[in-house]
Amino acid sequence: MSSCFNGGITVSLFGESHGRGIGVVIDNLPAGEEIDLDKIAGFMARRAPKKDGTSTMRSEKDIPEIMSGLYNGKTTGTPLSAVIFNTDQHSGDYGNISHIARPAHADYTGYLRYNGANDPRGGGHFSGRLTAPLCFAGAVCGQILAHRGITTGAHIKSIKNVTDESFDPVNITAEQLEAVKSRPFPTLSEEAERGMREVIENARMSLDSVGGIVECAAVGFPAGVGSPMMDGLENIIARLVFAIPAVKGIEFGNGFGCAELFGSENNDEFALKNGGIATKTNNHGGILGGISSGMPIIFRTAFKPTPSISRPQNSVDFKDMTEQELVIKGRHDPCVVPRAVPCVESALNIALLSALNDRP
Amino acid sequence: MSSCFNGGITVSLFGESHGRGIGVVIDNLPAGEEIDLDKIAGFMARRAPKKDGTSTMRSEKDIPEIMSGLYNGKTTGTPLSAVIFNTDQHSGDYGNISHIARPAHADYTGYLRYNGANDPRGGGHFSGRLTAPLCFAGAVCGQILAHRGITTGAHIKSIKNVTDESFDPVNITAEQLEAVKSRPFPTLSEEAERGMREVIENARMSLDSVGGIVECAAVGFPAGVGSPMMDGLENIIARLVFAIPAVKGIEFGNGFGCAELFGSENNDEFALKNGGIATKTNNHGGILGGISSGMPIIFRTAFKPTPSISRPQNSVDFKDMTEQELVIKGRHDPCVVPRAVPCVESALNIALLSALNDRP
C-alpha cells in the first residue's frame, strides 16, 4: 500500500494536483452517525488558502462532493467517499515538463520511484492539495468523535523564532480548543499572531518562506484505548501525521524535552481527582504504553519552510544529468503552517477514531 | 492488531516479561539470505544489560532459539521465528500483585485496556524485555540489508545535558557506523562518553534516572524507495520506533530545527556528484515525499528517563481508588539509552527492508 491507512478504519486517499479530481474513501465508519456538511465545509475552510498574504493567491474551491456513505444525513456504515474536482489548474504546456528537481520537493524521488510515469504537474500525488481530502476525512471523524464527547484542536506553536503560548497540558479544555478554531490565524495569543504574520510577510517580501510548529491536543478521549507495541496511539498518530507533506518531526507530551530531565522530574504522579484518576502533571502527553491515560493527548509536529521559493536555486536536471539554475514561478505559500493546523487535527481525528474502533 | 507490524514484511512480537518466553515471527523475508547467528548474538549483546553500572544488574541471557525459517544457514522465505525463554524471573508472590500505578509506566492504562486480565508481572507485554525479539528481527533484517550494500547504525546523541557530536549528514560512512557499534558505550566522542557515564552514575547514586536522544542513520540505501502519504519511509520508521518503550519523539534530517529556518536555508540544493545526483546539504534526512533520495537517512529519537526510580513517589491504587505512596523495589536501569541504541537500529532495519520488499 502507499496512500491507504488501515486500522480500525481505513482511509484511502487518491488524486493528483492537476488531474480530474482528488478524494478519499473512508471504510469501516460506525453507522448512523449524523454528519453536518456545513461544519465540514467550515473545517475545510480553515485549510483553504487565505486572502491575507499568508498563503498562495490561487483560488481553490475544494468543495467535496460526497459520492457514497451518507444517507439522510447519517453515515451508512458502508464506505463514505468524496471527490474534490480540480478546476483551477494552471499547468501550462504539459508536453514541456521540467526535469529540474525543485529542492526539498519530491520531483526527483518521485521520478525514480515511478520510473518517470507519475504525474508531475503541480506536484501530482505529492501535492499539498492531497491534504484537502485528508481534512475531509478528518472532519468526518472529528464529528463522530464529538458524538462521544471528544474534542480535538490545534494551534500554531511557532513560526520561525516567534512562539505562541502552549496548551496547558493538564487543564486544557474543549472550549479552548474550539475557541482557537474560530480565529482567522490560529494562535492562542494575539501577540504571537502579530509576530508570526510579520515573519511570514517578511519572508514573502524577500521571496523566501518559513516553517513552524503545530501543537495539537485532544480532550475527553477515554482512558484505556490503544495498544502496546506497533499499533499504539503514538504509532498511528505518527504514521498519519507523516502523511502531511513537509512534516519532519513529531513529539508527544514534553517530547524531546524529556531527554533532559531526571526521572523524578519527568514522571507524572497519579492522584485522585473528581472521583477519578489523573496525573498531576502531563509530561507523558496522555499516552502510556501506547494507551490513553485519560489525560489530554498532546503532541507537536514540525513543518519545514515551504520548499517552493521564488529565489534562484541551484539544482540538477535529472533527465539530462546537467546542473541547472532553477527559478520556480507561480503562486505558493510563504508559510504552510497556518493551513496545516486542521491537517494535523485531521491526522489525530482519524487515529483516535481508528483506535476506538479497533477494540476487540 | 497490536503487536504486529505489517508492510513489505510482517513482524509479529509476543511475550510477557515473566511468562514462558518472548519472541517474534518474521514473515515475507526474501529466501536464500545467509544469516550469521554469531553476528545476531553480537547485535543483541549490545542491547543486553551491562555490568558497568549503566544498567540493571539483572542477568539476562536472552539467547534466541530459532524455531523456523532458517535452513542450512539461510532464510527459507517462510516465516522465521525465534523464542527467548524467560529464565531469570523474580516475580515474588504472584497472588499479591500491586495495583499502585507506577508513574510513567503502563500499569494503569494496561489494566484499563485489558480489563485487569493482562499479566502485570515485570510490566508484562509492556516490558522493555520485548525489545529483545525486536532486536532479533532487526539483526536479521540488518544482515539482509548488508547483502544489498546498506549499512545502518546509531549512537547516543545526548544523555540529559551532555551531548555527543552528530553524524555528518552528508558524508557519514558505513565504516563510521560500524565503528560505533564496537564501542562499549556507543558515542562518537570519548569525551561525551565520559560525561554521559558521569551523569548516569550520578542519577543512580541519587536513586534517580535520566533520558537521552539516539541518532540513527543508514547509508547505501538506494534512491527511489518508499511511497507518498501513508506508507512513506518516515511513516513506517516512526511507526516502528514508537514500538520501543520510552520513546516520546522522532525527527528526520534537521527535524524540529527546520521550523526556525528560512526556505532558502533549509532547502537542500541538488548537484552532480561522482556521476550521480546528490544534495549539497542534507536537512531532509535522505527522505523526500516519503521516498529515499539516495542521501544518508538520518533521524533522532527521544527517550524519557527510566520510569522506575527508587525514590518514593505519590500514586494511586487503581483498584482501591486510594492515594498511596509507592516505593519501587528491585533492579532497574538508571538510563535505558545505551541499550536502546540497537533497538532504534532495529526499527530502522525492519522499516527499510519492508520498504524494499513493498515495491510493485
Place this chain on the structure above:
Amino acid sequence: MSSCFNGGITVSLFGESHGRGIGVVIDNLPAGEEIDLDKIAGFMARRAPKKDGTSTMRSEKDIPEIMSGLYNGKTTGTPLSAVIFNTDQHSGDYGNISHIARPAHADYTGYLRYNGANDPRGGGHFSGRLTAPLCFAGAVCGQILAHRGITTGAHIKSIKNVTDESFDPVNITAEQLEAVKSRPFPTLSEEAERGMREVIENARMSLDSVGGIVECAAVGFPAGVGSPMMDGLENIIARLVFAIPAVKGIEFGNGFGCAELFGSENNDEFALKNGGIATKTNNHGGILGGISSGMPIIFRTAFKPTPSISRPQNSVDFKDMTEQELVIKGRHDPCVVPRAVPCVESALNIALLSALNDRP
C-alpha cells in the same frame, strides 16, 4: 475493513446503488503501464445489461470517469480511481422505504449490521451495481497482466441443468479465452447458448429466475508465484470471488470431484514438455501449495438464482415484526450469470496482479 481488498495491490470499492456514484480506488499498481480506455469500455460492456431478454431492461451507462492515477495514457503508480455516476435511478418515494425483507437479499442482515442506517434504495452498497467498479478494476489489472503475457477468461459452464463444454484444463489457449469474450452470450458451444437462453426465457416468462456456474481460467501465468497458508492463490482468488453478490461456492481444478477419486487418479504426474516442466493432467487447477505450477489456473464458481423474482413471496417486516406477503416490483435479471462472467474474470485479474506484486 469491509470493502477493501489489500494484498500486493489494494482495491477499495465504494458506493450505493442510488447514491451519487459508485467507484473504486486501486493502490500500488505498477507505474508506466499503458491502459487502453476503449478496451476497458469493452470489458465493462460485457457486464452491462443486455437488450436480449436475459437481463434487466434498466439502462445503465456505467461509464467510469477516471479521477486519478492515469497520465498520458499510462498508470502513474499512485492511486488509480474512477467514479461511475448514478443517473438512471427509480427510487420512488424514499421516505416510504419497505422493511419487508426480500428473501435471499441482504435487506435484513444489512439492517442489523448497520443499525438501520444503511442506504436501502436498490440494495444500497449490497447492490449488484457494485460489480461495475469491480469490473473496472479487473479490466485495468487484466491489461497489466496482458503486458506480462498473461490471459484470463471465463465462460458460462451451466445455467440450471444446461451445461456447456469445459475448458481443456491442460491445453486451453489464450486465443480460446479471447474468443469467448467476443461472443454475445459467453459459452463455448452454440448449442449450450441456445439451451441456456431458453431456460432463462422460460424463467422470465414464469416470473422466476435461474442460477448457474462460471468457469474461469488463466494462461501464461508464471510458475512459482503465490504463497502457502493464508495468502495462497486459492485464498485470495476465493476472497475476491466471494465479493461478487450471489456467489455461493468456488472450486479449483477438478474441485469437489477430487473427493471421489483415488490419489492415483487425482495426482497429476509431472513430465518434461517443450523444454519445461508440465503436468500431464491438471486436476490441481494450476495451483499447488498456494503457488502457481505453470499449468492453466482453472476454477469454477456457483451463482444462485437472482433473488428478485416477481412471484409473491412470504416474508417478514423486520421493523414491525409482522409476517407479510411480498411482491417485488421493478426490473430485474432473470439470470445474473451471463453478466457475472467478466466479474469473475475481474476477481481473478485482481488476485493474480496482487500475487505478482506481493513477491519479496
Place this chain on the structure above:
Amino acid sequence: MSSCFNGGITVSLFGESHGRGIGVVIDNLPAGEEIDLDKIAGFMARRAPKKDGTSTMRSEKDIPEIMSGLYNGKTTGTPLSAVIFNTDQHSGDYGNISHIARPAHADYTGYLRYNGANDPRGGGHFSGRLTAPLCFAGAVCGQILAHRGITTGAHIKSIKNVTDESFDPVNITAEQLEAVKSRPFPTLSEEAERGMREVIENARMSLDSVGGIVECAAVGFPAGVGSPMMDGLENIIARLVFAIPAVKGIEFGNGFGCAELFGSENNDEFALKNGGIATKTNNHGGILGGISSGMPIIFRTAFKPTPSISRPQNSVDFKDMTEQELVIKGRHDPCVVPRAVPCVESALNIALLSALNDRP
C-alpha cells in the same frame, strides 16, 4: 504476507515439518477469557494421527507449549503464542534431498517460489503438520466463541463415494455438533463410518489414497455480523479454509446445488419464530450479503486424496530436468479427511471470532 491472517484477530503461523518447532501467534484476542487447556488438548487430539489404520503411524505428541498471552488461566489480551516442538523426525540424510517432484505436492512450486532455499524436509512449511498450530488457534477461538453461546462443529460428509447424512441446515443443534466431536470417527451415522473405514482401508491396502468432503456448521452466532464485499463471512471463512493443505473447494448453504434451482425454489422465505426472525429453509447457509442471518452457518469443503501414495509415479527431477520414476517411502495417511475435521472447524472459529471483533 503469506502465513498471517489479519482481520479482527491476527493469526500468524510458523514452522517447518522437520525444523525446531511449529507454532502460532494470535493477536488481538479479547482479554480475560478463560481457556481450558485440557479442552484444547482434546480438540487437538481429534487432529492427531489415529492408531486405527486411517492415518499415518507416525507418532506425534504435538503438545503446544504456551509462550505468552495466558495468565491465571485467562487470555491477557496481548499476543497468545504457542510452540509445538518437533521431536519425532525421520529426515534421513539431509544432504541428499530429492528434487523429484512428488505429484500433487508443493515440492516443485515451493522450489520455484523460494529459489530452492525453502526447507524441503517432510514438506517443510507446506506440511500438513502446520494444521496443528492452526488447530491450537481454532481451539482457543472456539472456547471464546463458546463463552458467547456459539458452537461450531463438523463431520465427514463423504469419503470417495460413501456419504454420511447431512446436518439439518435449519434445526441443527449445539448438542448435535458436540456429539459428533466425541465420536472416534466423526460421522453422523455409524453406517457411514463403516463404509468410509472400509474405503480407506481398501485404499491403504492398494497403496492408494482417497479424498472426501467435510461439512461444518455454527449455531448461536448472532445475526448482523460480517460485512459486504471483501470481508464478508464467506470471504474470510474461505480465505482461512484454503490455508488447510489439500482443500480444493468450498460451498456455503446449498452451494453448487443452487445453480440448478429456480429462484422460487432457492429463496429462503422469512418467518417469525419464537419471537424472532428466521428463514423456513436455509439454502443461504446462514449468510446473506456477507453478514450472518441468525440461521445456522453451513458450508462444505472438498479435500483431495492424500498426494503421498506408495505406488510408483512418473515425475521430473526439477533440478536435473530429467524424467524419473518416483516411489514415495515412509508413513502417510491413506485419507486426511478424518483428521481434517477439526482443522475446518478451526478455520471457522478463527473467522467467526475475527468477524465479532471487527465490528466498529
